[in-house]
Amino acid sequence: KLGHPSELPPEPAPNYEGDEEFLRRVHHVLLEVEVLEGALQCPDSGRRFPITKGVPNMLLSEDEA
Amino acid sequence: SVVLAAARPPSPGMAEAEAAGDAGPGPGPGPAQEGAELAAVIGATVPTGFEQTAAEEVQEKLGSASRISRDRGKIYFEVPARSLPQVHRLRSVDNLFVVVQEFKDYQFKENKEDALKELEDLVKKLPWTDPLKVWELNNSLKKKKTKRKKHNLQSPASSEKLNDGGEEQGADQNNTNDQEDCAQNPAAVEPAGGQDTEKPQGVASRNGAEEEEVKEQSDVKDEVQASSGSETKAGDGQTDEGEAKVLRFRVTCNRAGEKHSFTSNEAARDFGGAVQEHFQWKADMTNFDVEVLLNIHNNEVVVGIALTEESLHRRNITHFGPTTLRSTLAYGMLRLCDPQPTDIIVDPMCGTGAIPIEGAAEWPSCYHIAGDNNPQAVKRAANNICSLLRKNENKDSSTALGAPLDIIQWDICNLPLRTGSVDIVVTDMPFGKRIGSKKKNWDLYPACLMEMGRICTPGTGRAVLLTQDKKCFAKALSRVGHIWRRAQTVWVNVGGLHAAVYLLRRTWERAEERRSFW
16 A cells, blocks of 8 residues: 555465565565555554654544544 | 672782771772783662663673672673773663772771761872773763764753753752762652653752752862962972873762761862872862762762763753653663564553663664654654664665654554564553542553553563552552563662562463454
């Protein structure tokens, strides 16, 4: 969802631990890319959590908690 | 009190000192013989309660064993003088000094005049030569060094502490405790509390100390100025050490114990007079080159020379609130949980982010996650993280190196983290005075412990929690005994308040599967 859809497979392959190329891409996405403005989306509920200046807001509303 | 195994035996080049005089000397490094390497016995002040942790860091990074003195909050270790740069990089120590001489069992004369005279006479008998060489070496290091990372780092967070620092200072002026000069006086101190206002341990004593020291210096200065022309002549001349420039000095005395016939003021004044006489240095309370330390704790006397800038350090606390000290306490807490590479470390009530930031700096092979529900706290923590990242910027390239650290705004009772996915939870629990309330803690503490128990990995997970509300914490803990076991308690002093750091281990019992939201 970061705009790099072609680089990462939807799920890790069975032996992903040995696949260095894959690991590099995951490392890049996890540790080298920072989302400054955007959102995190729950895959189950679709609920979006806004990200402002690099900080996601994951506080629940009254009725959600 | 705990005393660790003694340092390794002195190397051939160093004889144990035998100071002349009646004072009953203890061991200290003797003057180095020709060709021997300059060594130093270093004294370090550390957050009270974390002496053991600091000793471990010293062992790990310098290879030296430490002694923990009965005067709490201090450890002593011996290193070659060339290791000074590494000594300055220790994260668990607040201030450093080089020991001139230690007296384990100094017998003070009962009569005040006699006791003070004896202290004066002591000056010329002390082995100043090597410690002064270490001091010189340290000076040349200071000139090269840029401002310390943690000093810089905490500044953005510190503006909010302005009031607290002021309150602390004001409250402590009426210290009339006879037993201890430069004492801590918890009753007089404005209570600290809450996520953002964790006080550095010893702020009260430092403020007390500051007050004492100001008096001592002016006493010494007055002594010198009040006398006739001999001092002014001495000020222009060369020192005994053969230095071209006349050094300026001050004496700082910390005294604790019931049986002394004199105050720290008096001791500093008279000792200072003798130092001035012996070295022909000039007394100056603000612009000094050499800060001589006279630490008296019952019968334990330590004479030292400061290696860190005490006044600069205290200026931080006065204007910015708890900054540098908090970093050492954060370090101590993190060390207590023994982070391993790839551990996920979460601070769910991070405030301005002191703990995760220290964590990311010292344990970069762990991943640190900080969170808070308060938007101001989150903002400040994010700013502090930016400062850290800027410092790490590689000046040669345009890319900034990242830090294994992230911040999220969240609710401690509804953490957006999977069950059993976190290795370590480390946090400063609200004290219920400045932030929150005792009643709130009553409900908050058990809920926190449950949620922290849920996210923490069964069996291997651990938590390190700092709190002043020990009663509430103990009660909450008793309700979650199936998830958390108490492994260790460290009694600490945070801004004059008696607090505790609890190390908890996560039991093997799995948490109930999370209710539906996450």
